[in-house]
Amino acid sequence: MNDWKNIEAADCAVPTDRPMDDLVRELSRALADPDPLIRDGAPYSVLATWIARGAIEPSLRLELGDEMAGRLTDARIEARTFAPLVLEMLVTAGDFKAGWVDAFERWYPAEQDLRGHDEKLGWLHAVAHGADLLAAFGRRPEVAPARMLDLAAARLTAPTHHIYDQLEDDRLARAIARVLTRTDLSARDAVGWLEPIADRFGADRISTPVPAHISNCLRTLRLLYILADRGVRPTSDLAAEPLPHRDAVKSGVATVLDRIVKR
Incomplete structure (x- = not known):
């Protein structure tokens, strides 16, 4: 497992000792971790930076988006509510699949756990995170x-x-x-x-x-x-x-x- 804090401190330089798909899978797991220091810490910052810089190849970004769309039905609230953040990163960077919109449309109004913050789980923010993705989709020409x-x-x-x-x-x-x-x-x-x-x-x-x-x-x-x-x-x-x-x-x-x- 990588030390994401050190990677973040090194201007998010991509490690050369592991393939990118392994790194992305680890980051994906981290962004569903129940520990808010992991989920909302260095892994989030590194993934956001790599997506914005185009460090992750397009096919892998689309796979990640599919995973996040599927995660909107996860049993864990912290997994569901951080998936829109990753999708927003991808959509803002130019990635898009119509199926992501469909999955989001099913989840957003149906989500019942609307806590902004939990003492143990940290930030959840279903409404706010969903709003960010709604804005990203709403600015895409593919979406009415x-x-x-x-x-x-x-x-x-x-x-x-x-x-x-x-x-x-x-x-x-x-x-x-x-x-x-x-x-x-x-x-x-x-x-x-x-x-x-x-x-x-x-x-x-x-x-x-x-x-x-x-x-x-x-x-x-x-x-x-x-x-x-x-x-x-x-x-x-x-x-x-x-x-x-x-x-x-x-x-x-x-x-x-x-x-x-x-x-």
């Missing part, structure tokens, strides 16, 4: 943007008793906004995904305390309104990108928020 917007709506309307507590609403709102920057997105599709949210929550009578799923949705949409108004930064060091249908999105979000809270 409306499909990812509908998926975001499915996640927001899925029943849960867990209140987002580690900025998951922020990550999901930003992911939605990133998809909404697609210039090929029609004005109708830019707001159409809000309809099932309005139908689902507009029919509910809000009790006290406010149910977790409604609170999550309200906070996500409120931030989305701000991002629609100001634009969304792809990364912290880049200028904000405008939403082509800015006014329509703002109006649509405001209408949904008003429908939810005015009863």
Whole structure:
């Protein structure tokens, strides 16, 4: 087994004493390890760097993506929720398979363990990690943007008793906004995904305390309104990108928020 901390410290130089496929398999196992110091430590950094640099050959990257897509059905929460992070690395680097989108679409709204952080397992972040992948898929020309917007709506309307507590609403709102920057997105599709949210929550009578799923949705949409108004930064060091249908999105979000809270 390699000492990934030393490899990370050496600017992630690729070891020459083992074939790359062995190294990738070891990194893949590490990113499903229940020990957060392993799963979210040097192996994560090394794999991300190797993918970004193109150090892993394309066929091996596609195999890794297939493995991550399959891992979305793993019995272990830490395995499921770190798989989207690896897929996001791959998709951002240019790798893509339609089957990865299908697997993600099945998992994201169905995931029930929405804990942001666990005392023993560390970061889990199903909603946030899934949001990052949703944004990556939503920016790919092979994926219809409306499909990812509908998926975001499915996640927001899925029943849960867990209140987002580690900025998951922020990550999901930003992911939605990133998809909404697609210039090929029609004005109708830019707001159409809000309809099932309005139908689902507009029919509910809000009790006290406010149910977790409604609170999550309200906070996500409120931030989305701000991002629609100001634009969304792809990364912290880049200028904000405008939403082509800015006014329509703002109006649509405001209408949904008003429908939810005015009863």
